[in-house]
Amino acid sequence: MNHMISLRQVQRFVFFLFVCVGFVSTAAGQNGSRFSFAAPVSLDTPAPQVALADFNRDGKPDVATATGAQDPTNPGKIVLYLGNGDGTFQPRREWDYRPLVGANPYPPGAVADFNGDGYLDYAMGHGGSTGLPNGFGNQVSIHLGDGAGNLLPFSKFYSGGSGIPLVAADFNEDGRIDLLAKTGDDMSVRLHLGNGDGTFASGGTIICRPGYYGNMVGADVNKDGHSDAVVTGRTSDVFVLLGAGTGAFDVRTISLPRLNHLIAVGDLNADTNLVLSCTSKRYMSDCRHEQTSGSDFS
Numbered sequence: 001m002n003h004m005i006s007l008r009q010v011q012r013f014v015f016f017l018f019v020c021v022g023f024v025s026t027a028a029g030q031n032g033s034r035f036s037f038a039a040p041v042s043l044d045t046p047a048p049q050v051a052l053a054d055f056n057r058d059g060k061p062d063v064a065t066a067t068g069a070q071d072p073t074n075p076g077k078i079v080l081y082l083g084n085g086d087g088t089f090q091p092r093r094e095w096d097y098r099p100l101v102g103a104n105p106y107p108p109g110a111v112a113d114f115n116g117d118g119y120l121d122y123a124m125g126h127g128g129s130t131g132l133p134n135g136f137g138n139q140v141s142i143h144l145g146d147g148a149g150n151l152l153p154f155s156k157f158y159s160g161g162s163g164i165p166l167v168a169a170d171f172n173e174d175g176r177i178d179l180l181a182k183t184g185d186d187m188s189v190r191l192h193l194g195n196g197d198g199t200f201a202s203g204g205t206i207i208c209r210p211g212y213y214g215n216m217v218g219a220d221v222n223k224d225g226h227s228d229a230v231v232t233g234r235t236s237d238v239f240v241l242l243g244a245g246t247g248a249f250d251v252r253t254i255s256l257p258r259l260n261h262l263i264a265v266g267d268l269n270a271d272t273n274l275v276l277s278c279t280s281k282r283y284m285s286d287c288r289h290e291q292t293s294g295s296d297f298s
Contacts, residue, residue, distance in 0.1 A: 043081055043089060051108040053120050056149035060085035064151065066105035066124050069098065076102070078124065078141075082149050093149065100141045100156040101126045112168035112177045115198035119147035123179060125164025138162055140181060142198050157192060158202040161185025167218040169227035172247035180207070180229055180241075182216045189216065189231055189239075191247060208251045210239045 043063065050065040060083040067077045076098035081089040097105070109124040122143040138161055143151040163184030171178045176196035181204065182189050190204030211234025221228040226245040232238055242250040 044092070049108040051111050051122065053111040054083075055080060055120050055122075055145050055147075055151065056082055057119075057147050058082075058085075062149070063089060064109070064111070064122050065107045066097065066109070068104040069102050070104065078122065078143050078151050078153070080149065080151055093151075095143065095151055095153055097124070097141050097143070097153050100153050101139045103127050103139070103162070105141075106164055110166035110168040110179065114142055114168075114177050114194060115144055116176070116196055117144075117147075119145040121145050121198065122151050123166050123168060125159070125166050125181060127162030127164065127184065138164075138183070138185065140164060140166065140179065140192070140200070142200070144198050155199045157200045159183050159192065159204060160188050160190050160206070163212075165216045167216055167229050169218055169243075171227050171243050171245075173226070173245045178247070180216065180218070182210070182214070182231060184212050187211045187234070189229075189241065191249075193247065205247070207241060207249050208239055209233075210237070211235060 050063045052061045052063060054060060055062045055064065062083045063081040065079050067074050067079060069076045071077075074094070076096055077094040078097050080093045081091075082093070083089050103126045106125045106127055109122055111120055111122055113119060114121040114123065122145065124141050124143070126139045126141060139156050139158055141153060142155045142157075144154045145151055159181040161183030163182065165182045167180040168177050169180075170176060171180070171191060172193060176194040178194045179192045179200060180189055181192060186209070188209045189207045191207055192200040192202075192204040194200055208231070210231045213234045214232030216229055216231045218227060218229050220226065221230065221240055222242055224242075226243040228243045228249075229241040230238060231241065236256045238254040238256060240252040240254060242252060244250065
């Protein structure tokens with residue numbers, strides 16, 4: 001009897017085995033008898049939005065956010081959860097920001113190395129009014145990281161109004177991280193140039209006035225190597241802030257069919273073109289616009 005097996009026979013057997021195993025696995029997954037998901041990890045985060053970054057340099061993402069100044073249980077805290085790398089986190093760490101500001105924070109804030117020491121720092125915008133006690137409100141607080149998982153309150157500066165979503169980048173390319181602040185009261189986007197030591201000039205330079213609502217994200221939209229930003233406002237328009245690398249911006253406007261509050265920008269299909277994803281709070285609906293060239297989205 002010939003016990004020799006040809007290569008073609010082996011290939012057919014492997015293919016047959018692959019199909020059978022795949023069918024059984026799929027069927028088992030459909031009736032729930034084989035596959036399962038781990039229970040979700042719940043953090044007692046005080047805010048709906050958080051920032052992800054490796055603050056203690058262990059290669060595992062951490063979670064940063066903040067509590068409100070009027071929080072009844074734990075007011076006025078910068079909060080950090082160090083990640084274990086397996087989807088779980090260590091007990092929360094807290095630092096009191098009230099020596100700097102006293103109004104409510106607006107997470108997620110922005111993460112960057114603001115003082116050039118090689119460690120990640122955390123910037124948080126705070127709302128309220130300058131009429132509050134001690135002039136609190138309309139401020140951004142800077143919390144310097146020490147590379148060991150601590151975010152200590154360090155400095156503050158004033159912007160043009162409450163709310164203050166933030167984008168961090170070196171917009172004038174002087175080697176120092178700057179901050180774009182989208183304010184609420186005067187409905188502007190302001191550029192605050194960084195001094196390289198964790199401090200920023202108050203007031204800033206007004207880039208545009210998109211309106212009260214919406215948020216702001218950073219990206220190199222036109223792929224020219226300079227940092228840009230995309231902003232939503234109180235209308236259906238989306239503002240594209242094309243950075244020149246000097247601290248100046250060419251402001252473009254994209255008119256969308258409806259009002260969009262929340263946006264995200266990213267390359268979803270690895271074709272080097274960015275996708276602008278929008279969500280409207282008012283209409284509870286989503287939209288997606290893909291970049292065709294440069295700063296244009298369709």
